[in-house]
Amino acid sequence: NEHPPTYTRCPRYVRGLRGQxxxxxxxxxxxxxxxxxxxxxxxxxxxxxxxxxxxxxxRADPKDRVYADLFEDYLEVAS
Structure with missing residues (x-):
């Protein structure tokens, strides 16, 4: 979860996690x-x-969801 040395719009709290x-x-x-x-x-x-x-x-409510707008470069296909 290292922050890249350059500018990015990808929030650190979603990096490497599975979303839909x-x-x-x-x-x-x-x-x-x-x-x-x-x-x-x-x-x-x-x-x-x-x-x-x-x-x-x-710590989170299991019913809650978080949405993030992410560019293609930030995404990987889940296996």
């Missing part, structure tokens, strides 16, 4: 590259749902 894509929010410039003048690198941004217990363990 709920919606495609369309194609947008990737802020990680655009903020450094490295081009827009357009890609899909997805609304991903996480169980609160996946993020915060037993």
């Amino acid at each position: 894509v709920q919606r495609d929010r369309g194609v947008w410039p990737l802020p990680d590259t655009a903020s450094y003048g490295l081009g827009d690198k357009p890609q899909h941004c997805y609304s991903v749902r996480f169980a609160a217990t996946e993020l915060w363990g037993s």
